[in-house]
Amino acid sequence: MNKENLLQIYASGFRKNWELPALTEFGSDQTMTYADMARRIAALHLLYEEAGIKRGDKIAVMGKNSFAWVVVYMATLTYGAVIVPVLHDFNVQDAQHIINHSESVMLFINESIFDSMEFEKIPAVKAVLSLDRRAVLAEHPVTNHAVEKFLARLPQKMRRRYPHGFTTADVDYPEIDESTLAEINYTSGTTGFSKGVMLTLGNLGGNVRFGVASRLHYRGSRALSFLPLAHAYGCAFDMLTPLAVGTHITILGKLPTPKLLLKAFAEVRPNLIICxxxxxxxxxxxxxxxxxxxxxxxxxxxxxxxxxxxxxxxxxxxxxxxxxxFExxxxxxxxxxxxxxxxxxxxxxxxxxxxxxxxxxxxxxxxxxxxxxxxxxxxxxxxxxxxxxxxxxxxxxxxxxxxxxxxxxxxxxxxxxxxxxxxxxxxxxxxxxxxxxxxxxxxxxxxxYKTMILGASGQNIYPEEIEAKLNNMPYVSESLIVERGKHLVALVYPDYEAMDRDKVHNEQLPALMEQVRTDLNRIVAPYERIDRIQLIANEFEKTPKRSIKRYLYNA
Known part of the structure; x- marks a missing residue:
């Protein structure tokens, strides 16, 4: 497999695919070519230089998938700084903790999210920049508005740095050892404890090189990006791999409802679907x-x-x-x-x-x-x-x-x-x-491993396997198997859409769920049988990748 350094993959890829479309925002006529993207990356590099950003400094980005989000990520990576993606639906307290814990010195964010933040509670951040427009939202007093002033002069600075225009010859990213830290990705798992995962250029490069070698994406292919790019899965295979080969990515910056997704699939006709x-x-x-x-x-x-x-x-x-x-x-x-x-x-x-x-x-x-x-x-x-x-x-x-x-x-x-x-x-x-x-x-x-339940006779009970069967039963939308004392209890959120379709009333649910329990117990092992079903009123709370936060329901 080709072991070309990750940053050089992008440098050569951008040059090779210069005129091809790189990014389109779904629902708009805005498209950015690889040339446009490389130019905007270069502009951010100038801003980083002026702001005194050094290799290894942390840059946080928090917002919905967008042109600007992709450019900030790629500019930070190719500059040699460390990107810290913060999922846009983290609550403000968690987001501020992540920004502080990562020691981020600059923050790019959607303005609607920053409106709920308190700038004084992220003291290491020199400047906060908008992902929605070219603007500085807040700046540390010691900088004397230097970032804001430079941002206003950025077009002139670009013309001065590149007097003959920004060309393929100007795409030149540093040679950085692949053991170097490139990203800190804060997990939001089902166990309730968020940790900063340190990913190196080699870790990211391993994923990208495999994606390229497997032809998951290829030059001129089409991708629809609807998973959060702040999550490692969407980031690696809806952004990093496609941008390495010249894929045209359409970004769905809105909540991917079934209706909107089907409309987007019909219009984009992607060659690969990551879901x-x-x-x-x-x-x-x-x-x-x-x-x-x-x-x-x-x-x-x-x-x-x-x-x-x-x-x-x-x-x-x-x-x-x-x-x-799609393939x-x-x-x-x-x-x-x-x-x-x-x-x-x-x-x-x-x-x-x-x-x-x-x-x-x-x-x-x-x-x-x-x-x-x-x-x-x-x-x-x-x-x-x-x-x-x-x-x-x-x-x-x-x-x-x-x-x-x-x-x-x-x-x-x-x-x-x-x-x-x-x-x-x-x-x-x-x-x-x-x-x-x-x-x-x-x-x-x-x-x-952490959800496995030890049965009364020493058997290993895997709740996920029981839940998979239970979720296919009538009027069950989603479920969790938990241990209450020495009993297995199924927490069930009902399928209200199916109930409405079949004209089933709430008072009928207890009897229906007892029948579900009986039917389930016929198809699971004796030690996996459920003692009772407990209905819950609201959907289970979930992580950004839609996994249930199990730790909230184990008490």
């Missing part, structure tokens, strides 16, 4: 399952000749709904519901499930859809190793999944104790996920 399970699960529940549950369709599915035709029609309609021109859909960020996965495989829908975590920037395993094994999470990357800790037979006996290699983080920022707790002396990262690994390095995940 989280929730999107396919909603399509299955709301669009596909009602079709296959129709009496006429159920009768047709019992006849071998018609069955093939029905599945082909469903597959073709789903492919067309997602734009019709595959890559699902990651959380486990995919088993029933949904099995049905998509049955109709030969081109999807695959990958596995990763922020600590690997994020990719650990992936297999192209044609070779994908259902219920797996793909094959361990060539640049990574994987093993099962605490297992006598890693192919059959679940244990903790451990990985090491090019993508594994440097550690947690200013937190050596947490680093030592997950990376052992031999360099193995203990993922906290339980599973098995085949002799070909294919990973099968059972559940989280």
């Amino acid at each position: 989280v399970p929730l999107i396919l699960e909603k399509i299955y529940r709301n669009k596909l399952r009602p079709i296959i549950e129709k009496p006429s369709v159920r009768r047709a599915l019992k006849l071998p000749g018609l069955k093939t035709l029905v599945y082909r029609k469903i597959r073709n309609s789903l492919v067309e709904a997602l734009g019709g021109e 595959e859909v890559i699902v990651g960020g959380a486990p995919l519901n088993h029933e949904v996965e099995a049905f998509l495989h049955k109709i030969k829908f081109p999807f695959t499930v990958g596995y990763g975590m922020t600590e690997c920037g994020p990719l650990i395993s992936y297999t192209p859809w044609r070779n994908f094994i259902v219920s797996s999470s793909g094959r361990t990357l060539p640049s990574m190793e994987s093993k099962i800790a605490g297992s006598r037979n890693q192919e059959t006996e679940p244990g903790e999944i451990c990985v090491r290699g090019e993508n594994v983080m440097k550690g947690y920022y200013k937190n050596p104790e947490a680093t030592e707790a997950v990376i052992d002396a031999e360099g193995w990262l203990h993922t906290g996920d339980m599973g098995t690994i085949s002799d070909r390095g294919i990973i099968f995940i059972r559940g989280r």
Whole structure:
């Protein structure tokens, strides 16, 4: 695999794809070419120089996906500073803590978010700049408005620095060793404790080089970016990899509702779709399952000749709904519901499930859809190793999944104790996920180590596996399996949309849920049987990647 330095990949890529479209904001006629983007990156480099930003200084960015967000990230990376992405839906207190903990000296932010902040509570920040327009929102008194003054003169400074215009010859990024810190990404996981993951140029480069070598994106291909770019998954494969090869990225800067997503897919017709399970699960529940549950369709599915035709029609309609021109859909960020996965495989829908975590920037395993094994999470990357800790037979006996290699983080920022707790002396990262690994390095995940429940007779109970079955039951929108004393209890948020469709009233729910419990207990192991179902009034609180914050419900 090509080991070209990450910054040189971008330097040569921008030059090669100079006239091609790089970024478009969905719903507008604004498009930025690779030349435009490289020019704006150069302008930010000038601003950093004037503001006294040094290599290794931290620059925070907090806002919705946008042109400006991408430019700030790429400019910081190619300058040699450290980017600190802050998810835009973090609350203000958490955001201010992250900015302070990371020791960020400059902040780029959407003005609507900054309106709720208190500038005096982020004292290390020299200047706050808007992601919405060219403006300084706040500046530390000691700078004497230097950043604001320079920003006003930036166009003249660019003309003076590049008197013949900014050309491909001017794209020149520094040679920086790949062990150098490039990003601090603060996790927002299901365990409730946010840590600053230190990702090096080599960690990011490992993901990008694999994406390029696998032709996930290619010159002139189209991508629709709707996952948060502040999250490692969207960042690596909706931005960093496509920008390395000359892909045209359309940025969806709004909440990706099903209606808006389908409209965007139809217009953009992406060549690759990167998504989280929730999107396919909603399509299955709301669009596909009602079709296959129709009496006429159920009768047709019992006849071998018609069955093939029905599945082909469903597959073709789903492919067309997602734009019709993609090679595959890559699902990651959380486990995919088993029933949904099995049905998509049955109709030969081109999807695959990958596995990763922020600590690997994020990719650990992936297999192209044609070779994908259902219920797996793909094959361990060539640049990574994987093993099962605490297992006598890693192919059959679940244990903790451990990985090491090019993508594994440097550690947690200013937190050596947490680093030592997950990376052992031999360099193995203990993922906290339980599973098995085949002799070909294919990973099968059972559940989280921290959520595993020890049964009364010593059996390992994986709540995620029970929840996957329960979530497919009538009138169940989402669920959590928790331990209450010595009993297993299912917390259930009802599917009110299905209830309205079927004219089911709230007072009917207790009896319906008791039937659900009975049906569930017939298909799980005896030690996995649920003692009762407890209804909850509101949706479960979730992380930005739509995983339930389990720690809030374990008490």
